[in-house]
Amino acid sequence: MLAQIQVMKHLYPKLTLAKYQLYLQDMVPHNYKQVAIFEKEVCVGISGYWTGTKLWCGKYIELDNFIVSPDHRSKGIGKIITDYINDKAEEIGCTNIVLDAFTTNFAAHRFYYNQGYGPKGFHFVKILNEEGLT
Template sequence: MNPAFNKILKEQIPQILPLVQRLMENQFSDEILQERFEEMFTQNYECFGIYLEEKLVGVFGMWFMTRHYAGRSCEPDHIYIDEAYRSKGMGKKLFEFIYAYAREKGCETSELNSYVHNFRSHKFYLNEDYVIKGYHFLKKL
């Protein structure tokens, strides 16, 4: 299984929305997600599709920033791989791509968030040598 990781262009946002909706458990309308992704594309954000033989089977984004405590950093975000393609080594290949891509962009570190209830991802990230450094807090304004 050799996935391709292809950059998603702004015009291609509608193609990734079904996968993002599954990840987000349909919390938001496609219209809201479309607007948010369009704005994200104007910031230090890049989006990629995960393809197997030209079939879109996953999606993820990457944020780039400089943090006083971590230096130049990459934050993988909204990682979703279709259930039929999980536990087949694709996540490992995905993160190899992320690390190489982040290094090319001058990143020293990678940090990410994971939903509290997503225990499988916690195990995966710990096996990737991520360490839990704190809690992520969110407040609606």
């Protein structure tokens, strides 16, 4: 996962290797995994995902940090990732797949709508430390 930091930096330009490593140490023990698409030796798309259980829906998968390198967008890479996650969710008995997209990321909204995703509610955030954000 650490080897793909350059792809992660497309979404989080301030992410350092040290911070990424620290976060992964916390995340991986809590069911965080990644799926990546490579063109030869180069990672061109990546998404993290979590599995969990909630009272309202039972078992689910949550997509997180979904990124396709800018020069590889509109080539079907995002669809390969969402198809993989969909198959994975069905395989392990999930009732749904969830994700967050920044409210200003209209290209992502369009992509997710085209993949069959739609808003179910609001994800409210109360930022306590602006400097701590990546």
